[in-house]
Amino acid sequence: MTTSRRGRGLLAVSAVSAAAIALAMTAGGADAAQNSGAEGKKPAQAEKQAAGKERKGNFDARTPNAKTTYARAAQVEGKETAAAKKFSESLGAQGVVSVDPNTGTPAQVTKLNGFLTGKSGKKATDIALGYVKAHPEVFKLSDADLGTLQLRKDYVDDLGTHHIFWTQVVDGVEVFGNGLKANVTKNGQLISVMGSPVSGLTTAAQTRSAAAAPKVTAAGARSAAIQDVGGTAKTATAKTAGADTTWSNGDTAKPVWFHTADGLRKGWMTYTNSGGKNIYSHVVDAQTGATLYRKDLVSEGNGDALVQDYYPGAPVGGTQRVENLIYNKWLPKNAKTLLDGTSVAAWADVNDDNQPNAGETVKVPGTKTGAEYKLTTFQNASSFCSASFICTWDPAKPDSWKVNMNQDVTNAFYLASNFHDWLAKPPISFTPAAGSFDAAGGDPVHLNALDGAATGADGGPDANHIDNANMSTPPDGTSPTMQMYLWHSPGATDAQDPWVPSSGANDASILYHEYTHGLSNRLVVDATGNSTLNSIQAGSMGEAWSDFYAMDYLVSHGLEKDTTKPGEVLEGRYVAHGDLFRTQAIDCRVHAVSPNCIQPDGSKGGYTYADFPTIGGSPEVHASGEVWAQTLWDLRERFGRAYAMSIITRAMELSPADPTMLDMRNAIVQADLVQSGGKNADTIWTVFANRGMGWYAGVVDGGDAYPAEDFHKPPTGATTTLSGTVKDKDTGAPVAGALVYIGGHSSGYAGDYAAATDAQGNYSITGVAPGTYPKVVVSAPGYELIVQSVKVTPGVKAAFTPRRNWAASSGGGTIAGFNGPDFSSSGCGPTGAIDNAQGTGWGSTTGDDNGTATNTMIAKHIDIKLPAKVNISDFNVDPSNTCGDPGSSSTGQYKIETSADGTTWATAAQGTFDATNRGKYNLVAPTGNATGVQYVRFWMLSPQVPDFQNNCPNGAFGGCKFTDMTEIQVFGTK
Structure with missing residues (x-):
């Protein structure tokens, strides 16, 4: 008997899966990123028995991961017309034209040192569509294709920039993921066009519809999605509206078109929550029931209430004070029995069924005589407990978490509500239009405090609900789920589990870290609103943003000390009892001298790009992301908080799908172009070059965990041509149809800084700035993918000799x-x-x-x-x-x-x-x-x-x- 892949169970070790854990530790155990209960304080090196189960990660049949099939890109590049090449060259050395290898249409068209169009008084949507229509040689969209576009969203950020999204719809069914995105300044200048729209869609859809009617129902798709991740479908009633189905537990299914290099398929897009961290989005093939797409939505970490602003025992913000939850408009005036507010609904989900059951909800605090709920301390629970790091439960007495349940849930509600309001203010401006979490928009945060606290055999938390926190983020309009766990495993010694017995709900740095996953997953999206933080480069930035925005808040409010001295600002200070939680402090400059700025190999100073794979012992999103977090902190120090937070946030909205760190560097340069006209570009390039993310830095694509660093700013002066040959290493025969591209500029896509070889094995890439590019990539059908450094000078020719891969x-x-x-x-x-x-x-x-x-x-x-x-x-x-x-x-x-x-x-x-x-x-x-x-x-x-x-x-x-x-x-x- 055989089983389909969709029958594979959820086995994923939370502590191992980068996608699953938002706050996994990268210091604090021989395998801290995998095992939060290991001894010592060294970076992760190898897998050990993990704290929880491994879980299924992301999958995409279009580009199964960031490392796409380069043969497709070579074919696309080979079909590019002279007019398309001329268009790319017209954008100059800092122009970007990346062509999706599945659709043959642009994934991104933009410039780093200017706008695509001049100022205009026309509507932003007309400006963008007019540009697309004016360049059919690049966008390849016919009138019929343009007729499939439906405006999904056009919101304006605090700089006046329009962020516009069009989906493609045929016969009332939306294309999943593909469409158009455009960004237009307040002065009518077109910044960029993205989205990989599908050309010839109407004909393809009609052919597909005639060929096969769906065999899988909405209910069948829901079951298939849940089975794919090893979950169990909860009994729930279904309500159908048109072709869409919604279940009473919040699960959904709707028909979509799904486009791959092999053609168009009809599928079901589902959102399913089958308990615990089993929260996923899928596209299920409507004919076969096979998984076409899987997205792990979990990123792993009268009103008078007693709350603390940082953590219990902190020098500032560590003492409970009174905050009125109704006065701040976080709860409605008539709220009495539930903490169900304007942006957050909080309860103690101690059985981890994601539902507020009897005994898990908290009465709205406040009585006629005073505020509620006072924190009870457990100072004998661990040697880590002290006046500076107050313990809030005793793992040796698992039921002790019940003592502070009301306080725990209330504090979590306060922190999440407060951070919602903070992110909504300029310069971050994470508003409802941008995708924030609000009851009015139908997607308040479902905050599960003390998650799984009663799932163990002895009444305490089991291995899946300890020493962590997470946040799942579905697309705009569906509520995310935040889960806060207890810390310090029952039965473990302090040497085995070096964390303060506490709760994530009492640590603002942990909760704010998790909340920021919602920000990044709502801003870095495709045309249809799905998060695209999928590859290790993008996922590492996701973790880094979460650390950065959390620590920015704490420093801005004087809760975390930050002077000119490096090594002061520590994520997770509370649970790590003042020790390192990450491998370094976030404010470690390059070459900084501080006990908190020592690299794993013993060298001093903050990280640079080449450290990406070694920070935690091996590539891993939390550890690898530290180089990005430190770079963002450099920008904050260089420009001041307000301007840095503005361009960093706006850059997320300008980002291409599944970005590399170099893509996001470019987006930050563009954000400055929008805000200052590019006056700060040189300084921004200086910051990034100092961290090894200079002009010549290279990556194969977003899945490249071994980037090549460079410390140069963009060169000035004339460009040149890189040409040469690709020949078989063993026979010397020319290799036709090979894709040659400069990694870090083309990132695996056809377009600028890329070319395909002709029948004689010759290639030519025009408009290349002179200099040494460490990752020039060659891929050809039937050959190995090779990467080598090339020094580009006028007249240079570079020969490549890949080996025949006889197995391919x-x-x-x-x-x-x-x-x-x-x-x-x-x-x-x-x-x-x-x-x-x-x-x-x-x-x-x-x-x-x-x-x-x-x-x-x-x-x-x-x-x-x-x-x-x-x-x-x-x-x-x-x-x-x-x-x-x-x-x-x-x-x-x-x-x-x-x-x-x-x-x-x-x-x-x-x-x-x-x-x-x-x-x-x-x-x-x-x-x-x-x-x-x-x-x-x-x-x-x-x-x-x-x-x-x-x-x-x-x-x-x-x-x-x-x-x-x-x-x-x-x-x-x-």
């Missing part, structure tokens, strides 16, 4: 056989191992085909038939987890066998991969049986679950159920 399906490799289940319908089948793209892979089960958790591996293999007999020189393997499975699902032990006829097999290589091998290719030399090979068999012999025998099947690791690998390449000569 694009070069003739095929899957001749495999065992285990087939998850091809969800984009996770065996062919994913040979598609030459690290964004996809082969996912299988650890034990039986049903994915039953086990501590005994049933070895899985794929057989690859090469297009010819080959003398193999090397294998190249990326053993990483795929399809949203967690890190422990990566291949551990492996074996590679070879055969001349597909019948007789012999071992060619074997070994063991660990966490350090993830996210990259690992060269494996054959130890024998490498000549005359036409078949290669790759065996997955174990997942990367630590202590697999003991941690499975009842442990928290996803590798107990699923084992994956991303890619295998085969090099050699025919």
Whole structure:
């Protein structure tokens, strides 16, 4: 019996999944980012038994992750007309034209040093659409295509800039994710156009509709989505309005078009909350029920009330004071029994069912004689408890959290309501029009304080509800859920769990961090309003913004000290009892000397871009994001709070989808262009260059965890042409149809700073500023992706010699056989191992085909038939987890066998991969049986679950159920 990929369960270790945990610690344990209860105070190094279960991550069948299939981009680049090239060149050296490899239309058109159009008194929408119509050579939209556009939103920020969104609609059904976005200044200058609109949509939709009617109902799509993440559908009544369905528990389903490089599909877009942190958005194929898209919406962390502004015991803001919740208009005048306010609804969700049950709600505080609720201290609960860090419960007495339940919920309500109002004020201006959380708009924050506090066997929290916090953020109009946990695991010593016994609801830095995930996920969106913070670069900025906005508030209000001395401003100061919570303080300048500004290798000073993969021991969003948070703090110090917060926030609204840190650097430069006319551009470039994010810095794309840093500002003067050849390393034959692009400027898309080779293997990229570019990328069907540094000077020619990858399906490799289940319908089948793209892979089960958790591996293999007999020189393997499975699902032990006829097999290589091998290719030399090979068999012999025998099947690791690998390449000569 086999099972579809959508039947795979939720196993994701909260503490491991970057998407799941907004506030996972990057200092505070040998595996703090994975295990909040480990000993010591060092950055994360390796996976250990985690605090909670691993969870399914993001998946997108359009570009399965940030590492898109470059062959598509090469094809798109090869089809670009002379007129399109002329348009790109007309924008100058700092122009940006990025073309989506799926649609062939622009993902982004903009300039960093000027506007696309001059001043105009026309309507902003007319300016943007007029520009699109005037340039069909670039946007490729016919009149019929333009007729599918429907204005979804046009809001004006506090600088007067219009942020405009059009969706594409055919036969009343909206296209998911694609459309148009435009940004127009108050003076009518067009800043940018984005969105990857679908051309030829009307014809494609009509053809698709005629070919197949939906077989999956709305209810079926809801069930499929919940099953995909291992949840259980809650019993709820359904209400249908037109084609849309809403369930009484808040789940929704609506029909959408979903466009991939393989064509248009009809699907169901769902929002499901199946309890706990199981909150996701999906697109489910309406014909097959397969998952086309999965977005983890959780980012992991009379009215007189007694509240504190920072944390219990803080020098400033650490003593309870009286705040009237009704006077501040956070609660209606007639509120009595529930903390259900104008922007926040709070309760103690101690059983973690996301519902305010009896005994979990808190009466509105305040009596005739005074304010409520006074905090009771538990100063014998831990050696960390002191007058400066007051403990609010005793983990040795789990029910002790009940003593401060009313106080806990009320304080959380106050902090979230207060931060809502703060973010709404200039210069941040996170208003209802921009997507803020408001009861009037139908999406107040559902704040679950003491979340899961009674889920353990002894009445305290279980392993999934301790030492963390999170915030899920659906699109505008649907309420987010914030979950605040208790800290310090019951039964753990202070050495094992180095956190103050407390609650996230009593730490403003934690709660404000979580709330800011709502800000970034509502501002960095696609044309249809879905968050695009998906890749490791974008996710790292998500965590960094959350730290930055939280600490900005605390410093602005004098609650956190910030002088000219570095190393003072600490996220999580309370729960870490004054020690480091992140690996460094947020105000560590480059080369700063401070005990809180020491890098993992012992060197002094804040981080630069090349530190991205090593800050926490390995690439991870919370640790890797520290370089971005420190850079933003540099901007704050350089420009002052008001201007820095303005351009940083406005840049989110100008951002392309799934941005890299270099993309966001560009957006901040553009935000200054809007506000000051570009007067501060040189200073902004100086700040970023100082952090290694200069003009020549390079990334392959948003999924690149190993960026190349550079310390130069944009060059001035004439541009030149980078040209040369791409030839087969072994044969010297020209390679046609290869994509050549300059990473950090094209980010894997066709467009500017990119070209495709002709039949003779020649390429030419015009309009390139001279200098050394560390990541020039070459990708061709049937060849390895190579990245090398190129110094561009007038007349320079750069030759590239990639090796033939004989296993690649694009070069003739095929899957001749495999065992285990087939998850091809969800984009996770065996062919994913040979598609030459690290964004996809082969996912299988650890034990039986049903994915039953086990501590005994049933070895899985794929057989690859090469297009010819080959003398193999090397294998190249990326053993990483795929399809949203967690890190422990990566291949551990492996074996590679070879055969001349597909019948007789012999071992060619074997070994063991660990966490350090993830996210990259690992060269494996054959130890024998490498000549005359036409078949290669790759065996997955174990997942990367630590202590697999003991941690499975009842442990928290996803590798107990699923084992994956991303890619295998085969090099050699025919």
